[in-house]
Amino acid sequence: MSIIHLHNKSFEPYLPEALIQEKVKELALQLDQDYADKRPLFVAILNGSFMFAADLFKYLTIEAEICFIKLASYKGTKSTGKVITAIGLDAEIHDRHVIILEDIIDTGKTMHEFLPQLINQQPLSLKVAILLHKPEATEYNVPIDYCCFSIPNKFVLGYGLDYDGYGRNIKEIYQIIEEK
Ligand code: 5GP
Ligand code: MG
Secondary structure, three states: OOOEEEOOEEEEEEEOHHHHHHHHHHHHHHHHHHOOOOOOEEEEEEOOOHHHHHHHHHHOOOOOEEEEEEEEEEEOOOOOOEEEEEEOOOOOOOOOEEEEEEEEEOOOHHHHHHHHHHHHOOOOEEEEEEEEEOHHHOOOOOOOOEEEEEOOOOOEEEOOEOEOOEOOOOOOEEEEOOOO
């Protein structure tokens, strides 16, 4: 692993592949325990979480379902600010144990606006599992039930996360080198 350059930015190795896999495996073990006999439904948020979701799902041994959604944000018709809706949520959430899979919580705004929509559909339970959390950046009070890594407030890429569309296929997580 060495420094990579994407567009006009440079990134250095931050979380190695083996450590990511170890943490994702640990999370799967925990979920195996917490959701044994509950037949949970995982709802993975595209694009960023696709790799995390795929690895986690492979490590799970309990009976579970997974579906994938995209969040679209647009301005409300009134001055209500940004409205976030789910595209592709065809699964029945009602009366299911639901676990949201998200790549990263930064400010928390996305989750803060999206979670009430799922709660409206009255799942039996609703938990949030994320790969990365930037506590210093988080402004909204979002419940985070499972988290693999707490990281500093610096831009990262790799393992599904992109910089302007690129870098998702990198197996490790890289951190931006801030210009001095
Ligand atoms: P939030 O609504 O919590 O501020 O932002 C969540 C979204 O912002 C994430 O799902 C992700 O798409 C994007 N994001 C936040 N921080 C980073 C980062 O460090 N790297 C990348 N690639 N995306 C990020
Ligand atoms: Mg995302």
